[in-house]
Amino acid sequence: MAGVNKVILVGNLGADPEVKYLEGDNTVANLRMATTEAYKNRNGERVEQTEWHDLEMWGAQAKIAEQYLKKGSQIYVEGKIKTDIWQDEQGQNRYRTKIRVLSFTMLGAKPDGAGNQNTAQQAPQQRPASAAPTSAPKAQEMVTDTEDDDLPF
């Protein structure tokens, strides 16, 4: 049966994206993103709670992230949860959960010389990874994942 595995985040990057260029012309970007919640506790004191998320982007999307996003950038992210499980040397299960980003968009602050908010999604038909540089999406537009199904993730 079909399931739904959807994550929606709004928050800020804790560091610049880390981008790796892999063999076979593939690119992956890893980002750390904070989402902060504020509320008043029983004593009426303001409490802030920050959750950190590991984001993973692939292909053209990763390159756009490298180009437009940096530490502090506020973004909207849509993706899905993926948990890696493996065994360490002691034979114990180890877990690491990340968000596979399907689309993102920059919020708020204008990029350096550029316009205002950016959105970078992985919108298949609309912005092919093979698109010429001039037609490439900017972070101000929704940047959608353009990857195929057989990539190693």
Next chain:
Amino acid sequence: MAGVNKVILVGNLGADPEVKYLEGDNTVANLRMATTEAYKNRNGERVEQTEWHDLEMWGAQAKIAEQYLKKGSQIYVEGKIKTDIWQDEQGQNRYRTKIRVLSFTMLGAKPDGAGNQNTAQQAPQQRPASAAPTSAPKAQEMVTDTEDDDLPF
């Protein structure tokens, strides 16, 4: 700047899908869907509130809806809000808001002879509208919109 316009619904169809075959080999399906909320009011009485939604599906997705969905079907829907505005004979603005479905999946009850729950999405690369019947998604899978950008909607 990039925006987000996202709708997520879980509910039941009030009637069978209405499907129209248009010229140019295009298909559109219109569905009425109810989402029901239940809560207790100040007097502790249980109150039910039902909201009705007009759904619109195109192309292969519309055909899957016609084939698998019917009055009473429980579905999960993801889409976006679209409001049509026009002027009536009196020159007054008239409004009609519908949900342009981007993906859907059948929930719960198994279709007649078939497997378990269905999901029908509009997943571009994965399930092309041109796919052979045997490889067509069923309502038990996520059915995603496969339409192009230049269609009349």
Next chain:
Amino acid sequence: MAGVNKVILVGNLGADPEVKYLEGDNTVANLRMATTEAYKNRNGERVEQTEWHDLEMWGAQAKIAEQYLKKGSQIYVEGKIKTDIWQDEQGQNRYRTKIRVLSFTMLGAKPDGAGNQNTAQQAPQQRPASAAPTSAPKAQEMVTDTEDDDLPF
């Protein structure tokens, strides 16, 4: 049965909020919000499509909107779809769909003298409508609906 009726929007206000103070110490705010999508059509031309949404906020949330939001403000909104239906003088059904906001948060640009981004939600336990001004949420925090069930909406 329980349904889901959820809307998530990111966009900008087309005008300042319109706030009405009703009898019985109730407040309602109406806002117009644009969500813009950009994509390339078949000819490779960039096309922009803007959808306009009618937002409705109540109570403390409405007051926060009045205080912090204005024309151009970029916000994240979570809410549900509500369609009003009535008959006009000709006896024809008239429809108007709005988004009943359950929580919102300001994005991007800092409010005038204030801190950073704002989020205003309707978070019941956390920020009661009866909270003293000093403990009131700002638009930089998530502002959640605090209303009761028996209000006229």
Next chain:
Amino acid sequence: MAGVNKVILVGNLGADPEVKYLEGDNTVANLRMATTEAYKNRNGERVEQTEWHDLEMWGAQAKIAEQYLKKGSQIYVEGKIKTDIWQDEQGQNRYRTKIRVLSFTMLGAKPDGAGNQNTAQQAPQQRPASAAPTSAPKAQEMVTDTEDDDLPF
């Protein structure tokens, strides 16, 4: 600034809920939930990918889960991502990510003798944890978290 940390899942439970009654009249339920995605790979073969999620529910919600949910139950879940980090005996960072459920609802198949679909949410004002048994939400309704802010999670 205010952030958004939202998860939406539709899937099935891999086992009955595990419920623990804690001191101080607190209850916690842990559930394993699968979300399955199906797509065709480059060779046109149908591929299924299942992701497993650790859900955590508290208070009245946990009790409703214990009462109505079991292995195989199909549910809709809304929550937020929470990652626990600690150091193991080797001084290495260990991670475990779970979904703190804010609301859920049962989908599809009717519970044994009961009505149809269930939704169990954590809707504060509407269905207080202190509500009498007869007014308690069933899994067919949206079951919302009723917990306070100072609980240990």
Next chain:
DNA sequence: TTTT
């Protein structure tokens, strides 16, 4: 009517 917003924003880029």
Next chain:
DNA sequence: TTTT
């Protein structure tokens, strides 16, 4: 007009 669905569903419970």
